[in-house]
Amino acid sequence: MEDEDYTIAGFEPVFLSALEHYSYCPRQCALIHVEQTFDENIYTLRGRAVHQRVHEVDSFSEEGVRVEHSLALWSNRLGLVGQADLVEFHEGVPYPVEYKYGKYRERDIEHAAVQLGGQAICLEEMTGIAVPKGAVYCHNSHRRYEITITSELRSKVQAITAAVRAMLLAGELPPPANDKRCRNCSLNAVCMPSAIGDGSKARSLVAGLFRL
Amino acid sequence: MEQLLNTLYVMTQGAYVRLDHETLKVEVEGSTQVQVPLHHLGGIICLGNVLISPGVIHACADDGRFIVMLDHVGRFKARVVGPTTGNVLLRRAQHKALDDSQKTLAIARNLVAGKIRNARTIVLRGAREAEEKEDEAGLRETANRLACSLSHLERSTAIEEVRGIEGEAARTYFSSFARLIRADRAAFTPKGRTRRPPRDRINALLSFLYALVLTDCLAAAEGVGLDPQVGYLHTLRPGRPALALDLMEEFRTVLADRVALTLVNRRQITPDHFEERPGGSVYLNDSGRREVAVAYQKRKQETVTHPLLERAEPLGMMPHIQARLLARTLRGDLPEYPPFTYR
Ligand code: SF4
Numbered sequence: 001m002e003d004e005d006y007t008i009a010g011f012e013p014v015f016l017s018a019l020e021h022y023s024y025c026p027r028q029c030a031l032i033h034v035e036q037t038f039d040e041n042i043y044t045l046r047g048r049a050v051h052q053r054v055h056e057v058d059s060f061s062e063e064g065v066r067v068e069h070s071l072a073l074w075s076n077r078l079g080l081v082g083q084a085d086l087v088e089f090h091e092g093v094p095y096p097v098e099y100k101y102g103k104y105r106e107r108d109i110e111h112a113a114v115q116l117g118g119q120a121i122c123l124e125e126m127t128g129i130a131v132p133k134g135a136v137y138c139h140n141s142h143r144r145y146e147i148t149i150t151s152e153l154r155s156k157v158q159a160i161t162a163a164v165r166a167m168l169l170a171g172e173l174p175p176p177a178n179d180k181r182c183r184n185c186s187l188n189a190v191c192m193p194s195a196i197g198d199g200s201k202a203r204s205l206v207a208g209l210f211r212l
Numbered sequence: 213m214e215q216l217l218n219t220l221y222v223m224t225q226g227a228y229v230r231l232d233h234e235t236l237k238v239e240v241e242g243s244t245q246v247q248v249p250l251h252h253l254g255g256i257i258c259l260g261n262v263l264i265s266p267g268v269i270h271a272c273a274d275d276g277r278f279i280v281m282l283d284h285v286g287r288f289k290a291r292v293v294g295p296t297t298g299n300v301l302l303r304r305a306q307h308k309a310l311d312d313s314q315k316t317l318a319i320a321r322n323l324v325a326g327k328i329r330n331a332r333t334i335v336l337r338g339a340r341e342a343e344e345k346e347d348e349a350g351l352r353e354t355a356n357r358l359a360c361s362l363s364h365l366e367r368s369t370a371i372e373e374v375r376g377i378e379g380e381a382a383r384t385y386f387s388s389f390a391r392l393i394r395a396d397r398a399a400f401t402p403k404g405r406t407r408r409p410p411r412d413r414i415n416a417l418l419s420f421l422y423a424l425v426l427t428d429c430l431a432a433a434e435g436v437g438l439d440p441q442v443g444y445l446h447t448l449r450p451g452r453p454a455l456a457l458d459l460m461e462e463f464r465t466v467l468a469d470r471v472a473l474t475l476v477n478r479r480q481i482t483p484d485h486f487e488e489r490p491g492g493s494v495y496l497n498d499s500g501r502r503e504v505a506v507a508y509q510k511r512k513q514e515t516v517t518h519p520l521l522e523r524a525e526p527l528g529m530m531p532h533i534q535a536r537l538l539a540r541t542l543r544g545d546l547p548e549y550p551p552f553t554y555r
Contacts, residue, residue, distance in 0.1 A: 035543070036299045036437065171301050173545050195520045196540065199547040205520055206548040209325040210366035212332075212359050 014164045016073065016082030016122070019157065020115040022164050024108065024181065027174045030167055031187050065090055073122035078161050084119050086137075094123040096134040097144075104138045105184070109145050112136045114160055117153040217254030219428075220246075221505045222262045223498070225284075229256065231267040253277060255431060257424075259501070260284035278431045285495050286423040291430070299437045305542040306442045306455075317371050319458075319541065319549045320445040324378045325365055326462040326551025331385045332358040333555060334465045334473075338392040347391040354388040357381075375445065378461075385465075389414070392473050399483045400476050409493035413486050414472065416494040420501065421468035422460070424508050425531075429463065430456040432531035436539045459534055462552045467527065471511050475504065520550045 021029035066089040074081045085099040096119040098112055113136065120131040136145045147153075167174070176182070176193035185191065195201060220236070222229055228239045236253065238246040250271060255278035258264060264279065269292050272279050279292040309315040332355050339351035361381040368374050390401045393414070402414040410416040433440040433456050443454025445461065475481040485500030496504060512528030521533065530552050541549040 034299075034301070173543060175545075190536070192521065192536070192540075195522075196545060202520060202537075202546050202548050202550045205550045206322055209322065209329065209551070209553070210362050212362065 012165050012168050013074075013079050013081045014161050014168070016080055016115055016118045018164045019080075019118045019160050020111045022160050022167075023111040023114045023156075025177050025185065026163070026167065027176055027191065028185060028187055029164060030173045031191060033164070034168060034171055035173060073119055073126065075118075075122040075125045077125060078118075078121060078158060079165065080118050080122055080161060082119070082122070084123075087119075087123065093129055094120075094127055094131050096120060096123060096131070098134070098136050099139055100136060101139045102186075103140065103184075106145075109136055109147075113147045113153060114156055116147050117149055117157040118161070120149040121154065121157060218248075218252055219509065220248060220253050220256045221259065221509075222256065223259045223502060223505070225261045226263075228263045228265070229258070229268055230265040231271055236268065250275075250277075255279060257282060257427060259286065276435070278434070280427050280431075282423065282427070286420045286501065288423065288427065293434070299539075302437050302539055302543055303439050303442075305544075306439055309542055310442060310444065310448075313371065316444045317369070317374065319538070320371055320374045321365060321368060322549045322551050323445050323458055323461050324374055324381075325362060326553050327378070327464070328358050328362050328365065328381050329551075329553045330462060330465045331381065332362075333553075334392070334469060335385065335388065338473075341394075342391065343394060350388050350391050354384055354391075357384045371444075378445065389469075394477045395479050396476070396482070409489075410495070411492050412494055413483065414476075416486055416496055417472045417475070417481065417500075417504065418468060420496050420504055421472055421508060422464065424505070425460055425463055425467050426453070426456055428467075428512075428528070429459040429531050429535075432456075432535040433459060435532060436535045438535060438539055438542075459531060459538070462534065463531060466530075466552075466554060467508070467511060471504070471507050475507055480507065516554050519553050 015033065018029050018033050021032055068087045068089070069085070071084045071087050072082075073084050084096045086097040088095040088097065096116060098116050098119065100112060116134045116136060120134055123129075123131045132149055134147050134149065136147060137143070138145070175198065176191055176196050178193040178197060182188055182191070182193045220238075222238055224238075224240050224245070226240065227245070230237055230239065231250070234250050236246075236248050236250050236256075237244050256264070256268070256272065257280045259282050261284075262281075269279060271277075273292060280288070281290045283289050309319065335351050335355045335358065339348050339355065342348040342351060358381055361377050361384070365374065365377050368377060386402075386405050390397070393400050400414055401412075403412050405415065407415070407419060410419045430440050430453055433453075438455055440453040440456040442448065443456075443458040446452065446454035446457045448454055472481075481500060481503055485496055485503060486494055487497045488494050512526060514527050515524045516527055516530070517524050518530065518533060520537065525533065534552050537546060538549055540546045
């Protein structure tokens with residue numbers, strides 16, 4: 001990351017990917033973007049290998065649609081930075097496509113949509129052209145979900161960006177959600193939602209340490 | 213962290229470790245002796261004169277696998293690390309806790325409590341399995357004294373006190389270590405605890421095992437982004453991995469002492485596995501080290517229930533879990549550091 005990326009519009013830049021993480025679970029977002037506790041097991045490494053292929057910077061055209069891979073995105077207005085896996089230009093109108101790997105579930109599309117909304121806002125600022133739609137592409141099911149960039153989605157992007165920024169600046173880790181989200185969370189082993197809980201388990205374990 | 217990956221120990225002198233696509237090959241005198249897919253490995257430990265290719269070093273650095281070089285008796289020499297990553301806020305918290313006497317005390321006290329409890333567990337087990345009445349009585353007496361140390365510990369109010377209790381408990385425990393040995397006592401009775409260098413077979417065996425445990429604790433600390441030099445129970449000293457040594461306290465008996473005792477009591481390790489050097493220092497020989505490394509790997513694969521996670525995990529995962537819990541405590545995510553204890 002270059003220096004200037006850290007000084008966009010004078011505030012802490014927020015990564016586009018953080019929007020999806022925060023939308024899913026604020027703690028997940030903090031684990032990744034504040035604590036930097038990545039746990040790369042073999043599956044995420046493999047995912048990364050696939051990802052790297054999409055991320056090779058290039059562009060090509062087919063049937064009047066120009067396609068850009070790994071396009072750097074930013075919005076000075078919101079202080080967002082990141083990269084689009086793929087942006088199609090349909091007669092000049094940008095159409096971002098976000099790739100999802102692994103077992104991606106349909107109900108999580110709402111969180112990916114926030115990230116996509118952020119990409120759309122960046123593309124509008126960068127090109128000056130309105131971006132009405134984009135898509136989330138699920139790699140394993142080969143399905144494409146089209147997302148309309150509504151004004152609700154735009155305000156959600158704005159609110160979540162502000163929340164992520166506040167969290168980054170505070171440098172704190174929110175307590176675990178400890179609900180059904182945790183079951184499918186890739187960070188479960190790192191997060192330890194039930195063991196951490198509200199801290200009472202650790203407290204009683206420590207209290208019992210000295211008694212036999 | 214999700215899975216316990218194997219550590220590859222390369223002990224054959226003159227071996228060459230190289231990468232063939234995603235597969236690691238260990239060659240000795242030009243012929244391939246071992247072949248493992250890189251993704252099966254958590255890291256590589258090389259003992260003595262082992263060559264390792266830049267390809268292997270780069271691939272390991274990229275994926276965060278560790279490479280550690282030990283000398284031929286298992287003393288730490290070097291390790292290969294990639295770029296500094298991780299959480300600078302965590303490292304700041306690590307330093308700040310050191311300036312906060314209450315935090316230092318709380319962490320050190322819990323670490324020592326874990327250590328004493330685990331030592332007591334091994335002693336009581338020895339008492340149950342003892343063949344001589346006298347050994348059983350001696351071991352029960354030791355267990356009682358360790359229980360006393362534990363209750364002193366609860367009332368301790370300063371780090372120096374915690375260190376004193378730890379030292380006392382360690383002496384108590386080690387003084388009855390000979391009673392835990394049931395096979396070939398004549399050959400395996402320790403002459404006290406001697407470290408640098410070990411001067412009897414048990415000490416040689418333990419020193420080698422502790423080097424392996426320390427390497428794992430270092431990797432665990434690094435893995436969660438902790439600075440392995442900034443510890444609480446062990447005082448800071450240039451070059452000393454104080455935090456890795458702190459973490460190791462809970463695991464000495466569980467991971468090292470138990471393996472040593474099992475090897476000796478089952479006669480898998482015999483006096484033939486040692487060599488004595490002029491002047492009286494004693495070391496494991498090649499075949500001895502091989503035997504111990506295999507037993508240690510097996511021990512790490514045994515599963516136990518973690519007291520806080522309440523989930524069965526391989527023993528080898530425990531240092532990683534503990535390092536993470538310590539990081540969590542330092543960052544204020546956990547109110548107290550819960551040490552690893554086992555039954
Ligand atoms: S395990 Fe649960 S609390 Fe932890 S990051 Fe995932 S969803 Fe959030």
